[in-house]
Amino acid sequence: MKKQVYILFFILLYSGFNLAQQNAINIKATLNVDEDKLMIQQEIVYTNTSKQELNHIFLHNWGNAFKDRKTPLSKRFIQDFRKDLYFANQKDLGFSDIKNITINFNNIVYKELENKEDILQLFLDKPLKPKESTRINVTYILKIPNSKFTGYGKYNNGYRLRYWYLTPAIYKNGWQLMSNLNLNDLFEDYTTFNIQFKLPNYLNLTSSLKQQKPNIDGVFTTYNLYGKNQKDVILDIQRKNTFKKFHTDSHEIQTDIIQEDFNENITKVILNRELSFLTSYLGVLPTDKIFIDEVMRKQNPIYGLTQLPSFIRPFSDVFKQDLTLFKVLSKKYLQQTLLINERKDYWLIDGLQNYLMIEYVNKFYPEIKLLGKASNSWFLKRFNISKLQFNEKYPFVYQFTARRFLDQALNTPADSLSNFNRRIVSKYKAGLGFTYLKGFLSEAILNKSIKEFYQKNKLKVTNDSDFKNILTKNTSKDISWFFKDFIKTNKKIDYTIDKVKETNDSLKVTIKNKRNITAPIALYGIKNKEIKYKEWFTNVSDTLTTTLPKGKFDQIALNYENIYPEYNTLDNYYNVKRKLFNKPLKFSLIKDVKAPNYNQIFYQPSFEYNFYDGLILGVKLHNKPIIKRNLEFKISPGYATRSKMINGSFSVAFNQFFEETNIYKIAYGIAGNTLQYAPELSYSSLIPYVDIQFKRKSLRDASTENLRAKIVHINKEISPLETKTDQDNYNVFSLSYNYINPDIIDETRYSFTGEVAKNFSKISADYRFRKLTTSDTQLDFRVFAGVFLHNKSEGDYFSFGLDRANDYLFELNYYGRSESSGIFSQQYIITEGGFKSVLPTRFANQYMLSLNSSIGLWRWVEFYNDVAFLKNKNQYLFFGYENGIRLNFIHNIFEIYLPLYSNNGWEVSQEAYPQKIRFTFTGDLGSIYNFFRRGFL
Template sequence: MAMLCSSFAFAQQNTMHIKASLNSEKKQLLIEQEIVYFNNTNDTLSQILLHNWPNSFKNRKTPLSKRFIKDFRKDLYFAKKEDLGFTSIKNISIAYQNVKHQAYEDKADILEVFLLQPLKPQESTKIDLSYLVQMPSAKFTSYGAHENGYRLRYWYITPVIYNDGWQFMSNLNLDDLFEDYATFDIELKTPKVFSLSSNLKQTKQSNETHNWYQLFGKNKKDITLNIERENTFKQFNTAPHQIQTNIVDEELDSTVIKTILNRELDFLKQYLGPLSADKILIDKAMQKKNPVYGLSQIPDFFSPFPHLFKYDLQLFKVLSKKYLQQTLFVNQRNDYWLLDGLHSYLMIEYVHKYYPKIKLIGKAADTWFLKKYNISKLQFNQKYPFVYQFTARKFLDQPLNTPADALSNFNRKIVSKYKAGLGFSYLKGYLGASVLNKSIKEFYQKNRLFITKSADFKNVLAKHTTKDVQWFFNDFIKTNKKIDYTIKKVEETQDSLKVTLKNKRNITTPIAFYGIQNDTIKFKKWYANIKDTLTISVPKGRFDQLVLNYENIYPEYNTLDNYYRTDKKFFNKPLKLTLIKDVKAPKYNQLFYQPTIAYNYYDGLILGVKLHNKPLIKRNLEFKTSPGYATKSNKLNGSFTVVYNQYFEKTSLYKISYGIVGTTLQYKPDLSYSALIPYVNVQFKRKSLRDATAEFITAKTVLIQKEILPTAIKTEQDSYRVFSLSYNYINPDIISETRFNIKTEFAKNFSKISTDFRFRKLTTSDTQIDFRVFAGAFLHNQSKGDYFSFGLDRANDYLFELNYYGRSEDSGLFSQQYIINEGGFKSVLPTRFANQYMLSLNSSIGLWRWIEYYNDVAFLKNKAKPLFFGYENGIRFNFVHNIFEIYLPLYSNNGWEVTQEAYSKNIRFTFTGELNRVYNFFRRGFL
């Protein structure tokens, strides 16, 4: 009966006949295509949807271009016309009659074809298409035209799958087209200078000018073509597969590579059963888009990993993924975790079987400097729980049933794949390897080449075990609830230890409990359904440690409280001091120290040491102290910080940080200041993790004590307290960036309110327009002088928030440092401060690349003085926005500044050495 069903399904398979001709000069494919479409549903269809992904490179309005913008990529948005790609439909007909067609719901890469008459269940229709594909540059998605030819994927029009409705999806550079299996018959004509590699069986005929390729395959999808001037592909005939790849290593001969491929295929056969694909094509584009993180990013000359291991693992990752994609028919947009989880599990098992001794940091683990660190003890496979915990501790992970296009880039590329793979390892540990592996093999053999989903895997798994697996397919898959158990207490009796295990969070899953003696597992048992606490007994005197999740089998939110030492009475965990950050050492209470270097004009180089409790994975309670010696002032100074981060899972709040910061530095030659700042920061959740906006409220009290000269009289400017309450909104969109701040300050002698609005826009011609409005007014002001006034060209920074290198300088290089704040002027005008109110407008417009023209105007009002109107303009060199900029004033209230004496003193610059700001700028779009 099964064979009859299978034969029937294949008999109803769509067929695709494509006749294509390559025009290399114009980078075009001329295509005549015939689609025989079978309605294998129970519904009558009046229209058919087609995936037209070649058209996704058409312009800046396509879903692909909009996706890139969200990823802080503007290459397609501002692409040259010759780099764009599109589909030009010449004709679509059915039964020799032209039919109406259109883009579906404003999606340029989905084509809707209206049938001449309804298509009933189990009937078929033949659709004839004539169209031109303009191939895009490969720089956008790695597929398209490149210097050696054409790397083509998703290059033809193909029917959308109808399964409880049309399962259409736009091209978002996720390489996840949900495409039905079909019988392909392709005729391809190319100039003779090109060779062809594909995942179909092929024959070739030639004359003096052209090649004619005949390509054929049954039960195929995702037809990939590599048309190259210089053939970079090699063919390896393994039993029973033919593999074409340009992922070759010059240091390895073909025999070695074939041996590696055979071993990899044998491994897949061991876990999946008989393999069905007869020909597989894998290329460097796939390797680049599916790297082995922690391995592929390290240059070969610097890599701490054995060369063969690195090549083998990179090749296996691409081969196994391509094989699963070709043979398992899963909607990877909506049910990605199943394929990703199985793929990551195979990666874990492959390393465990063939490279069990490879460390996470490779041979570097044996170096004299690193071998004492806990990270050097981690095996390569321990990167999976480590990366998951790194993200989970920040509450930036997402449920595994989140659609792939709604995942943040970090989750899509790494974290969700790792968690899904850990989920399979979790099942292996809890159910047993035989149960899981038998279930995987049966699921694969039963569902290959048929539409399948995670519910089918659940049914197979439940058949092979009597243990409950609902927790896995419910909370583990459908939520981002965090697993977190701890050893709450241990009580000694005469001959046993009563151990109380506690569930600290809102998810109930099985956990593994261990008894350890001399770092060897002597006892292991799984416990399930612990909703609150469970007390168990273990023999006394047989273990020196009691541990939960000792082997990191399942992803856990916090493993620091999983250890209990039975041989320690006073200190359960001894203190350990470690140079520079390390991964957590569960057996110890860790403190880290590291050398620091800083600079300001008055202290000179500040050489010190930072002592803190922050490992690589974030903790809720963090502290650091950074004492230092200033080489110029010959003084001891530094800072300290204590902060507690409270995260929220079910509210609109993301986290509340409660902290206190203390700092002592020089603010003038031989004069220091001390600042003590208790604060509360409330950060709101983003609409989604693909939304890069930030919204937060900060309340703080700033207490300042400043040293004064022995001959000076102490004033209100030398000792004061200011309470500040501010709201911030940041949308760092790469095309239209918006930043908004409103702040109030209250002190003994003054109170004020101000707002700062910034808008940066890239026009359709890639010209940058920068616009800023600042408005500030005193609610009351009894202070003397301008120390607390609004500054036009340079804020006094009495709260010591800005990183001025020479904050008290009024001449010399450091007086020219510019941090956009308050008035935002670059020129020094006759009126520099306002003690009543200020309104300032700053703008700039791009001229060429990073050269801009700026223009500013401002209104300043001081007590008993008329309103002052200020204006200026000049040239802005915006090399790295807000990180490295140079301003050349041209004209202002001072007249033509370029003609004035000592013009170089009027030049202003922006420069920051703050590594966090630089890192956050360049990581945009990934986290």
Template sequence: MKASLDDKNAILTIQQDIVFYNKSDQALNEVYLHNWSNSYKNNKTKLSQRFIEDYKKTLYFAKAEDRGFSDILNLSVNYETADFKELDDQIDIIKINLKKVLLPKDSVTITASYTVKLPNAKFTGYGKNVEGYHLRFWYLTPAVFQNGWNIMSNLNIDDLYSDISDFQIEISIPNIYTLESNLYQYDEIKKGERKEYFLIGKKKKDIILSIDKAAKFSSFKTDRVHVKTDITNTSIAQPLGTSILNRELLFIEKYLGKYPHKELFIDRITQSKNPIYGLNQLPNFLRPFSDVFKWDMTMFKAITKKYIENTLLLNNRTDYWLVNGIQYYLMMEYAEKYYPEVNLLGNLSKVWGVRSFNFAKLKFNDKYPFIYQFSSRKFLDQSLTTQADSLSNFNRKIVNKYKAGLGLRYLEDYLNKDIIRNSIQEFYLKNNLKITNSKSFADIVRSKTEKDVNWFFGDYITTNKKIDYTIKKTIIVGDSIDVTIKNKRNITAPIALYGIKDKKVVFKKWLTNIDSTKTIRIAKGNFDRLSLNFENTYPEHNTIDNSKSLKGGLFNKPLKLTFIKDVNDSYYNQLFYQPDVKYNFYDGVLLGMKLHNKPVLTRNLQFSFTPSYGTKSNSLTGTFYTRYYQYFEKTSIYRMTYSISGSNLHYAPDLAYNSFNQSVSVEFKRKTLRDAGVRVLSARLFNVDKEVAPGVVKTDQDKYSIFRLSYFYNNPNIISGFKYNLSTEIGSKFSKAIAEFRFRSLTDRNTQLDFRLYAGAFLTNNSDGDYFSFGLDRANDYLFQLNYIGRSENSGIFSQQFILAEGGFKSVLPTRFANQFMLSFNSNIGLWRWLEIYNDVAFLKNRGDQVYFAYESGIRLNFVHNIFELYFPLYSNNGWEVGQHAYPKKIRFVLTANPRAIFNFFRRGFL
């Protein structure tokens, strides 16, 4: 390859020769090339669409100068002009139709002349950055033919499947830059204002170039390989760094075998895409971990990834679990050997107020089963054979890697340490620098043991079935104990039974073939508790019910009160208490104490009781709920939620209300976990009893019951989102039907269009007044579901709070309610960033009146959607509102202080 960098235009001009060998036993009529430089070309590429799924729109709306693309000037095969084209739906893949069939063991020479416009590095980390250029996947790469062509578009998951190659590169760059790479540099020549670098590489998988104004990679010459990295820490001196890297490489070599290359190039950009979660997420100013520990673990993870991926050539889009499994297996082994005393929270676990929590007692390796349970308990986990591009980001980056590593440790513990360790090493040595797959590893394991491992390479790997056993009962029979163990789910796997004394293991026994319920007999011993999976050897769906006391007594586990939240404690039934502070205009600051049973890991049955004291109302109020989640694995239903809830709060000065609600909801499964859409069918019964002022007689507007049936759909695509809600309400005095549709779109110029249609009609209405009527500018919220700060206010700042409901108008017009029907259309059109203009029209019909036509327009400042917004009315049925009296009182605001809503906004695209 010969390449020249035009720094002014960020363009590489490349002349490339590829000698492609047919290593298969089939004759080939075509050859495919990966052209990932072209994946930045427009907003129709697979990469751009992938970013949209992740709620990132920078590439979709990128400026022309920030985009990247390739322009193929000439392409020939065996020096004859070739017939080639980009695939219609994958423009980063080139198909070459061969004029002559390529026979097995034969080769062709592909010659290409092309230019590459380098993209802005802000998209994927690769391309032009402030300091220069960091390049990866920048040249044409032949696809692998293995049981068919393995072609894949760039999806920013760095998983290009390619065979090893010998590289010879000449590259010319401006004098102001210095080039560093993972190739061997055998010459550098200065020619005027430019430098020419000559690079070679033998049996390399891919090439990374760092072109910067100053060399930024540090060199560590260890006993085994030469490590170059820009992952630096000023407190790690060269001798100490070299010593640490020597230890890491020796450790890896003992488990795998010798690294076949003389150098390891560890770049910060690639590493930053796969950080050590739990290490980088805690604030640096707290200094929870020592600099040595952080650098050691960061480098060990980066080195193991490169060590394995540079030598084991598996398809990391379809067969990634083994590479991930080996890497995380080694990480757990390394941490256990050299840092057994380090806790998950580091030094924070020693701080007063933190150290008493079970969470603070977790060791660094305990995060792996814990995070797996976090996903599993919500039934959001995916099998280890799910294609990488179909995994949710949370599963791809974290959960599936953890499950794979835990799986190898699980298998190791069940078979014995040497079998798995020897199998990994044999697999590595046999397949070093060869195209391979995980089936080869499975065959090696099977050859080394007589125990059945089909459950592991079957259900554990290929499904998301969950291991979940419990000790159902224990009966003492003379000097023995009969233990009945129940398999609560649909996978049969080996499980470990422990005898425990003072939280220490007295005995351990592996049990197999328990597919439903089984009673085993064990001898009595010096232990007073039996426990399953006590050491968290394998990832289990639910470990709360794994323990059984042998001491007798009324309760197997005593009650324990714990401040705030904590992880599960198998020795206790936990009840959590935590301060709860809220505010409404009538109660003032609500100072409460929330009692609940919800640990960090979700549980199916949840309850909460929150008594509160209102500083303004000087009264006791409170809320409660009980929920049960039922999950489904083999149907189109994701889960059903059964709920009972209630509250006692003030809705007006010195007037409180009681609500008691029951509901059942059905949430349907998404097409894939990368689909953020939601479909929910719910049925709710609301019971409301309101206090009235002294001397006032209660009416049907003060004590009522309403049944609501609704279907909600939401597709929150960041470019084109659509949602709707269809519902009906039935009360003793009325019944109504409601439909709400909302469409939000971003144009090609990144202008937001937001349209909403609301239609509501009474089927019957025998009520008096407007309490149950449709509200044009403010919903009455007789179901007490909207978060109004001052729900009864007709003046003052809290009357200006805006919640988009029913009519959705911002101006207060002469006709505010409709007791027959209301049809409202709301629109928002973006002008610049968060500045928008809104236009609303509505038709309202009241009994005995003509249809009222309402209209308004104004300015919307959409700072954070649905969290903080301001509305400034301009023109409506009231005329020009800006110049009217007391205009500041006409301004409406949206303000959400709900932590859950804020958290959901920022987590989009990850979970």
């Protein structure tokens, strides 16, 4: 009788799968700690929920993404300037070793997709009709990778497992296939899980599923996990259990992100408040257990909260713990209960989550500033950034990126976003989009629509079209602009108060649309910093004139509350009270955010050094706030402590950005400089220029391409005993094309330059290629070729230099440019001939061909070898050669060259060898910053 009951139970259970049309996954897994492997027997009951017959089924096999350097994941890491997986040791890699696959207990044909090793295609013997189910059985071994790649895998306290099992791809308007790109966005259908997991007794298992009491058998423990309407099953296997379980009024929360010394009762109060808040916006939540681990917290940081040094402690522990929990909890909950293809429609999840974050802070922490308690410090309180509220970071960060034209449309696939946009900007813009709708439609309509969308689509496959349909139904206002231009383009909203005409009793305000998007805008009347008037206007494609009563407002403003993200907010204000200047001048220390009511000039101390001037102490005056301006200027006077001279530099530039062409930006500018170039002798330069920067193929492409034209005027002081020559006062027209692809494995750079002056003209090409081999050995190659088209100059001042360029354009950062001996003469900047040894022939006044190469020996130790051909007038062709050791500590920033053998013979055996050693060193903070920020922007 008991046997019959069990049989009936499983029949009903299996029938339930068919009726609910929900897949089922049953897994038996055993952990082999010695080899970091899982022995897995997996059964998938797959139901065809589409209206099409299926001839094959695809399985996502994301555990196989760590198998080698050819997988999409490894290639993605290379794009992000990460080579840890590319050069990983075999023991740190992970893979899925498929032993057998059957369908309905019959062997079938299957294969990995080409160039997508983490997707399996299973060929069916007969078509699977709509609403029919089939049973897939797979036996395989999963090698667990090191957690350093994605946060999941083997780590010092055990194993964190995510995307560790095979899961069927979703068929919705075709197969929705995606490779593991470390985006944590697997489009996985809701499934009924039954998992039996066996592991050694000294390990504890915590999971996102429910679990029965574990069974202990000798040295092993078996955990039985189960759950319905589940996806993305995460396991944490630990030697020391760090998870805490909190039973709130409605949910069980299991997490390891709570600070050890944080009060558990306060945590429970916070969690109850957060869940109550989510329920008020989303309605009844359909699951009773939420699992949050440390990796999720790290992958969802609160920028502006966790980046400040801990010793400053600008935020209270309660605020930090509350927002940290809410950020991860809300994201996890939305991902767990809404089945959305986040690679295509990521903006909907991110927008909802960031909107909830904004609303949560507005409700419970409206007084918190962006810099927290640090805003009141004696130093920071004078800056405008200290006056920003915590939620004002969203429009600020968006504008920071939009002003550089580096933002991307919200419907851009997640794997095509730049890292900066994927991690921060697009999330913020999506959240601001919901705030925009709240302001335009009303809070009641938006929140009603969000709740209705969530309740109708929870635990179902959905997308942004479903949200659009509900929102459209709930309002009579036109919202087509939102789902067209705001979501599907990166068009920038930019309106201005063009003019205000005052009459006896009214103000006629003309609003102008400065860009190519027509969107709703809000006009305000302000009195004593309080909003006395607010009106929304739509369909302003060009200009609109409206009338306001006179005498009731101090100021008229657009977008006063920063409700919608705008390209430029500096021209949104008009002061009704007459002043000599509509915006008075304000001096601010160091860079700051813009002050809409002022014209800002920033000042900051500057420090430079060269051998002749010594330490140059100065001040830099500029108009460059943190967010870019089109017109920029800089004046930097300084006092040289050694030469006792006043010197410095200036620059003025106008940046013109383009949206519809292959040109990204044209900069028109003029720059000047004066410094010492020799003891008690200075030079001055004046350089008008035009710089054309071309767009990248995509924002994930790190290459840069530009064309630069300039006229360099140089005027040098000379000794009273000398006569001024053409080498002391001259003009050079220079035209150059430069291309850089800083790929971490195959870096390519090349440039072509032409110069025309009174007494010479010449052209040159510089090609550089750097490669890391499969054994992580660096190969560096460079070819330089230069030829004079005509040359009537005397001496070698304008000649090509073999070991050190004369730098007559004063472009290179030489600390002692006129030194022929001493430490500063040994400074090396790779240019022109690129030799390190000083050979008998150092210059070429006809042509030069040089080849430089180096190969890695061990870590940063390399062997370099150079050859060159130099031709001078009335002289035989000179062939130069050299080799030596290169200590490449930081590429192009800090390097040391030790010559071994050259035309001079064995360099190491010759007198004064230390003086032959060359070094590369730059103190340019911009170059250092660009080197270390690679892969983030």
